[in-house]
Amino acid sequence: MSVTERDPVSGFATTGHDWNGIKELNSPIPRVVVWFLAVTHVYAVIAWVLFPTWPLGQTYTKGLLGGDQQQAVAADIAAATAARADWMSALATQDFDSLRADSDLMARALATAEPLFGQNCQVCHGAGGTGGPGFPRLNDGIWLWGGTAEEIETTLRFGINSPHADTRFAQMPAFGRDGLLPRPDILALTEYVLTLGNGVIPGDTSAAATLFQDNCAGCHGEDAKGLEGTGAPDLTDADWIYGGDAVTIRQTLLAGRQGVMPAWQGRLAEAELRMMALYIESLADKGAKDAQ
Amino acid sequence: MIAKLTRTERHLGLLLSICLALLGLTMAALGKHDPMAVHGFIALALGLTLVFAVGGVLEEPAPDPARLQRYYDDPIKVGIVLAMVWGVFAMGVGLWVAALMVWPEATFGQPWSGYGRLRPVHTTGVIFAFGGNALIATSFHVMQRTCRARLADQLSPWFVLIGYNLFLVWAVTGYFMGVTQSKEYAEPEWYADLWLVVVWLVYLVLYLRTLKRRAEPHIYVANWYYLAFIVVVAMLHVVNAAALPVSWVGAKSYSAFSGVQDAMVQWWYGHNAVAFFMTSGFLGMLYYYLPVRAQRPIFSYRLSIISFWGITFFYLWVGSHHLHYTALPTWVQNLGMTFSVMLLVPSWASAGNALATLNGAWHRVGDDATLRFMFVAAVFYGLSTFEGSFLAIRPVNALSHYTDWTVGHVHSGALGWLAMVTFGAFYSVIPQICGRTAMHSARLVEWHFWLALAGLLTYVFALWNAGITQGLMWRTYNAAGTLNYSFIDSMEAMRPYYIARVIGGALFLAGICVGAVNIWLTVRGARGAAADVPLAPQAAE
Numbered sequence: 001m002s003v004t005e006r007d008p009v010s011g012f013a014t015t016g017h018d019w020n021g022i023k024e025l026n027s028p029i030p031r032v033v034v035w036f037l038a039v040t041h042v043y044a045v046i047a048w049v050l051f052p053t054w055p056l057g058q059t060y061t062k063g064l065l066g067g068d069q070q071q072a073v074a075a076d077i078a079a080a081t082a083a084r085a086d087w088m089s090a091l092a093t094q095d096f097d098s099l100r101a102d103s104d105l106m107a108r109a110l111a112t113a114e115p116l117f118g119q120n121c122q123v124c125h126g127a128g129g130t131g132g133p134g135f136p137r138l139n140d141g142i143w144l145w146g147g148t149a150e151e152i153e154t155t156l157r158f159g160i161n162s163p164h165a166d167t168r169f170a171q172m173p174a175f176g177r178d179g180l181l182p183r184p185d186i187l188a189l190t191e192y193v194l195t196l197g198n199g200v201i202p203g204d205t206s207a208a209a210t211l212f213q214d215n216c217a218g219c220h221g222e223d224a225k226g227l228e229g230t231g232a233p234d235l236t237d238a239d240w241i242y243g244g245d246a247v248t249i250r251q252t253l254l255a256g257r258q259g260v261m262p263a264w265q266g267r268l269a270e271a272e273l274r275m276m277a278l279y280i281e282s283l284a285d286k287g288a289k290d291a292q
Numbered sequence: 293m294i295a296k297l298t299r300t301e302r303h304l305g306l307l308l309s310i311c312l313a314l315l316g317l318t319m320a321a322l323g324k325h326d327p328m329a330v331h332g333f334i335a336l337a338l339g340l341t342l343v344f345a346v347g348g349v350l351e352e353p354a355p356d357p358a359r360l361q362r363y364y365d366d367p368i369k370v371g372i373v374l375a376m377v378w379g380v381f382a383m384g385v386g387l388w389v390a391a392l393m394v395w396p397e398a399t400f401g402q403p404w405s406g407y408g409r410l411r412p413v414h415t416t417g418v419i420f421a422f423g424g425n426a427l428i429a430t431s432f433h434v435m436q437r438t439c440r441a442r443l444a445d446q447l448s449p450w451f452v453l454i455g456y457n458l459f460l461v462w463a464v465t466g467y468f469m470g471v472t473q474s475k476e477y478a479e480p481e482w483y484a485d486l487w488l489v490v491v492w493l494v495y496l497v498l499y500l501r502t503l504k505r506r507a508e509p510h511i512y513v514a515n516w517y518y519l520a521f522i523v524v525v526a527m528l529h530v531v532n533a534a535a536l537p538v539s540w541v542g543a544k545s546y547s548a549f550s551g552v553q554d555a556m557v558q559w560w561y562g563h564n565a566v567a568f569f570m571t572s573g574f575l576g577m578l579y580y581y582l583p584v585r586a587q588r589p590i591f592s593y594r595l596s597i598i599s600f601w602g603i604t605f606f607y608l609w610v611g612s613h614h615l616h617y618t619a620l621p622t623w624v625q626n627l628g629m630t631f632s633v634m635l636l637v638p639s640w641a642s643a644g645n646a647l648a649t650l651n652g653a654w655h656r657v658g659d660d661a662t663l664r665f666m667f668v669a670a671v672f673y674g675l676s677t678f679e680g681s682f683l684a685i686r687p688v689n690a691l692s693h694y695t696d697w698t699v700g701h702v703h704s705g706a707l708g709w710l711a712m713v714t715f716g717a718f719y720s721v722i723p724q725i726c727g728r729t730a731m732h733s734a735r736l737v738e739w740h741f742w743l744a745l746a747g748l749l750t751y752v753f754a755l756w757n758a759g760i761t762q763g764l765m766w767r768t769y770n771a772a773g774t775l776n777y778s779f780i781d782s783m784e785a786m787r788p789y790y791i792a793r794v795i796g797g798a799l800f801l802a803g804i805c806v807g808a809v810n811i812w813l814t815v816r817g818a819r820g821a822a823a824d825v826p827l828a829p830q831a832a833e
Binding site (some may be wrong): 007009010014015017018019020021022023024025026027028029030033036037040041043044047048051052053054055060061067068069070080083084087107108109111112114115116117118119122123127 | 437438440508509510512513580583584588589590591592593594595596598617621622623624625626627629630631633634636637640641644651652770771772773774775776777778779780781824
């Protein structure tokens with residue numbers, strides 16, 4: 001069965017094998033394959049000589065040039081840190097007024113803070129600080145704890161209702177669940193809060209208004225405009241953290257709210273905390289411009 | 293079909309079916325509320341079905357001895373139909389998973405439909421169910437034809453086929469229930485892994501016995517590749533799946549390896565699953581169906597030898613290139629990288645050998661969509677293997693690692709190479725074993741080809757762009773010398789590419805649906821057995 005024949009197309013002889021009609025040409029290995037094979041092997045041998053490659057029991061060949069990726073990364077990080085050291089240390093140490101005055105430094109800080117915001121804050125506060133249910137909007141100039149970089153830095157550093165010892169603390173009590181108010185009062189307060197868009201009517205002696213002054217004004221203020229620094233929001237504006245509809249307000253009154261902002265000290269570097277404070281401070285201006 | 297088994301084979305088959313039913317009953321009883329019990333019930337149902345199917349024809353007359361003068365093609369037909377069913381299912385799930393990247397909430401809020409459970413259903417479904425059934429079915433065809441000998445017996449092909457599909461059903465239903473070993477491409481739990489070992493050994497023995505009966509003096513290269521696939525996959529599977537079950541009556545187990553050793557074993561397995569499952573086996577397919585369809589001799593016997601031994605030797609070293617820039621020591625990464633580069637030439641020698649074989653038959657490539665499938669497969673095999681070696685180079689990997697480029701690369705291989713060569717092989721073998729001269733509809737084959745090609749190109753171009761864009765965004769620095777983009781910025785930039793991927797996937801899925809219909813119509817309109825016969829009359833079984 002081993003009959004060699006010549007293939008008319010290529011001119012090569014076959015090997016003489018035949019498998020159910022399949023034959024093979026006895027053609028030489030193309031020159032390019034041999035060369036290419038040689039080149040890849042030469043490359044490999046050179047790499048073996050130059051770099052760590054082969055295991056030797058407990059150790060390995062170190063190579064003439066050596067090279068270790070962990071050391072390379074450490075060196076790269078050190079170099080990048082050194083390149084940024086001057087303005088990063090300025091950010092960490094100078095007060096905010098002098099930082100704001102340095103436009104070059106501010107440009108670097110804001111450009112660096114934006115992706116940091118995307119990595120760390122955006123998941124709750126939304127892209128560009130647009131907020132979401134339960135997570136305050138950061139770009140509208142309305143603040144619970146103050147909108148200066150100094151105040152924002154404190155919030156960032158220690159968090160709100162966080163486990164940190166210096167955390168800011170604010171709690172909307174669960175008036176219903178904890179039995180602080182009977183249910184009819186909660187329903188009356190819900191209706192009352194819904195009317196606050198027009199502000200508190202001075203001298204209002206209705207039952208609901210009295211309930212509000214007795215139970216809520218301590219934090220939210222007699223005018224219901226909130227008290228900056230207590231974390232209690234303004235109830236007369238259109239800006240709501242959890243929602244301004246009757247169902248949500250009733251739920252807030254019944255079960256309370258204890259939103260948590262994590263403490264970022266230790267998770268972000270000093271300079272990062274402070275550039276982030278400046279960036280968030282700038283979001284309000286940006287939001288105001290976008291609104292126009 | 294079952295009546296074609298000899299009476300001894302029927303009795304043995306009945307015994308095996310009873311054993312399977314008892315195994316299922318035991319697992320169901322002992323597993324109690326564990327997912328293992330569900331798998332027990334599945335085995336029990338399959339066992340009982342087989343008991344009745346075989347029992348019903350147990351005492352029928354013995355089959356015609358003339359069958360021994362012919363090839364045994366029934367399991368091939370069933371294997372191909374199974375491959376197509378799995379293919380439609382798995383690619384459908386793939387489309388769903390792709391859609392989740394654009395509309396993440398499209399899960400109905402159910403645990404079983406979360407991304408993490410659907411993804412292994414897709415990967416196992418395409419690689420092992422579609423690809424595996426295709427490999428088993430075509431290997432039964434290729435081994436018989438190139439040996440000019442009938443399969444060694446009629447029972448073990450069914451054991452392999454049914455046993456392998458039981459493994460697949462266990463795997464896929466397990467993922468839906470949250471059963472997983474959390475190993476890439478090796479998620480099934482310990483009892484499914486053990487079962488696969490049994491099936492695989494029977495497969496190897498069947499292959500070797502058939503080769504021993506060959507009427508040809510030499511073993512054709514396609515058989516080398518199929519054997520490499522069977523032998524090395526067995527070795528990979530046994531090592532990688534080594535695990536200790538928490539209990540003998542539950543699905544949970546812990547891997548024998550941990551830490552960076554586990555990662556290395558995992559990718560030694562993972563990359564060689566790509567090599568010996570998705571490459572070697574399918575090269576076996578290409579080496580048989582391409583020359584037959586092109587009616588041309590293989591371009592170079594010597595190139596076949598270089599590429600076979602090159603692929604078989606070099607592939608086993610390169611798994612570490614999946615772990616560049618990780619805790620894996622630098623020297624292991626470097627070694628994997630150098631072997632990845634050396635692997636390129638043997639890989640290209642295979643692709644080049646296939647393409648050069650088409651010299652003198654280019655008019656057939658133009659006219660015959662079946663041959664065109666295999667031509668595109670050879671081209672994408674060349675592209676993917678180049679891409680693989682390229683991505684294995686550490687500085688290149690720095691850009692591509694963790695991006696969608698990797699996903700694009702694996703789909704360039706899976707869609708462009710694995711699926712395309714499979715379709716080419718199916719369209720070649722199906723008419724032959726159905727006693728027909730051609731597929732039910734040549735037009736539908738054309739439709740399938742163009743849908744598949746359009747889907748493939750849309751998919752891979754979308755993900756090449758996506759991956760490179762991601763990689764570049766992650767390393768872009770601003771004027772201040774700090775990172776310019778957050779991760780979520782790069783996610784937003786992916787949206788158009790992910791939509792394009794859904795479109796590409798939908799086109800490819802539409803193609804395989806057309807193919808499945810065409811294959812079903814061809815099988816249903818079978819006109820007797822294959823016309824070709826073994827060379828030498830075989831001794832009685």
